[in-house]
Amino acid sequence: MSNPEGAVRKSSARWFGMGALAALTLAVVAPGCSGDECVDAFDCRDEGAAPAGQAWTCNADKKCELRTLTPIEEPETDAGTTTDAGTTTDAGTTTDAGTNTDAGTTTDGGTETDAGTPPTDGGAELCRNAVACTEQSIDKLRLRTTLATGGVTEEGTTQGEYLTFLDGRAGGTSVPDSYTYARFTPTGLQKVNIDDQAALNSTEWDVAVRRYVVRFNSGVSGPSCVTVAQTPEGATFESVTSVPTDAQFQAEDYYTPDTCTFSGDPFGLQSPATQTLTFWDYAQCLQMTNKVFLIQLADGRHAKLQVKGYYEPTVQAECDTTGKVSSSTSAGSIRLRWAYLP
Numbered sequence: 001m002s003n004p005e006g007a008v009r010k011s012s013a014r015w016f017g018m019g020a021l022a023a024l025t026l027a028v029v030a031p032g033c034s035g036d037e038c039v040d041a042f043d044c045r046d047e048g049a050a051p052a053g054q055a056w057t058c059n060a061d062k063k064c065e066l067r068t069l070t071p072i073e074e075p076e077t078d079a080g081t082t083t084d085a086g087t088t089t090d091a092g093t094t095t096d097a098g099t100n101t102d103a104g105t106t107t108d109g110g111t112e113t114d115a116g117t118p119p120t121d122g123g124a125e126l127c128r129n130a131v132a133c134t135e136q137s138i139d140k141l142r143l144r145t146t147l148a149t150g151g152v153t154e155e156g157t158t159q160g161e162y163l164t165f166l167d168g169r170a171g172g173t174s175v176p177d178s179y180t181y182a183r184f185t186p187t188g189l190q191k192v193n194i195d196d197q198a199a200l201n202s203t204e205w206d207v208a209v210r211r212y213v214v215r216f217n218s219g220v221s222g223p224s225c226v227t228v229a230q231t232p233e234g235a236t237f238e239s240v241t242s243v244p245t246d247a248q249f250q251a252e253d254y255y256t257p258d259t260c261t262f263s264g265d266p267f268g269l270q271s272p273a274t275q276t277l278t279f280w281d282y283a284q285c286l287q288m289t290n291k292v293f294l295i296q297l298a299d300g301r302h303a304k305l306q307v308k309g310y311y312e313p314t315v316q317a318e319c320d321t322t323g324k325v326s327s328s329t330s331a332g333s334i335r336l337r338w339a340y341l342p
Contacts, residue, residue, distance in 0.1 A: 165334070206224070311330045
């Protein structure tokens with residue numbers, strides 16, 4: 001059978017379908033034009049391991065060069081002294097994060113009296129953790145140093161509920177562009193203008209999408225604390241009205257922090273096994289499972305979330321109903337249905 005988007009893989013890679021093995025002849029993606037050393041950091045692996053505190057990157061002249069990694073800051077002893085996150089590139093509409101009393105003792109988002117009035121500051125750095133296996137992520141996930149051009153648009157009209165379109169088409173799968181990053185705000189998801197590699201050291205974003213990958217800012221994906229819990233099989237969006245007391249929120253762990261062993265999807269596509277991986281199934285097209293997830297944000301708030309589409313709505317309906325699509329040009333058009341929980 002075919003893979004969902006005809007993705008190009010490196011020589012000797014093997015793909016596995018739904019229970020059936022299928023060896024494919026695969027092509028190596030060649031970097032840039034003649035004379036160019038690289039297109040991105042992925043092409044600089046032949047330079048060998050970078051010295052401690054540095055990493056290989058592809059500069060504007062398409063040459064491999066070493067860059068110094070920005071050290072990960074230790075958490076502040078009192079979050080009340082943190083700097084104003086409102087000065088970030090895309091946080092201009094946020095309020096001063098420095099007015100938080102003590103982010104180290106955030107209360108349970110489930111005890112808020114009105115979940116419809118979440119904090120207005122999505123840029124506050126309420127937690128910061130070291131991120132393991134960053135070089136492996138840059139390589140395996142093909143993380144870029146350029147900004148995504150895809151937009152983030154709120155399409156919902158239901159009071160207290162959001163339907164957000166995130167353009168994660170990323171130019172295709174053979175040499176995909178950057179992830180599209182966003183954060184949760186009172187008026188919907190808001191795009192964060194940050195590149196893939198910088199995102200590994202940023203708490204400004206909450207969720208990132210590219211093609212069929214939806215990942216959150218926690219664990220090996222980023223330094224923040226945006227974690228995910230599963231809901232019982234068969235749970236509907238409408239039936240989830242609160243956070244169960246036994247909900248188990250998990251950080252992204254598609255790499256083991258100690259050994260950097262990679263966990264991929266069950267289809268052999270080598271995409272990361274994120275906490276929301278089960279939002280899709282695959283036969284001949286990407287079908288939505290309508291799985292509902294619980295999201296715990298860095299400020300302690302909670303939301304319920306459902307991935308409603310990977311293609312444009314009419315094409316997604318065709319895929320979900322018939323198991324095939326007449327066109328895949330809209331692949332990567334992610335739509336998230338979500339709402340804050342009390």
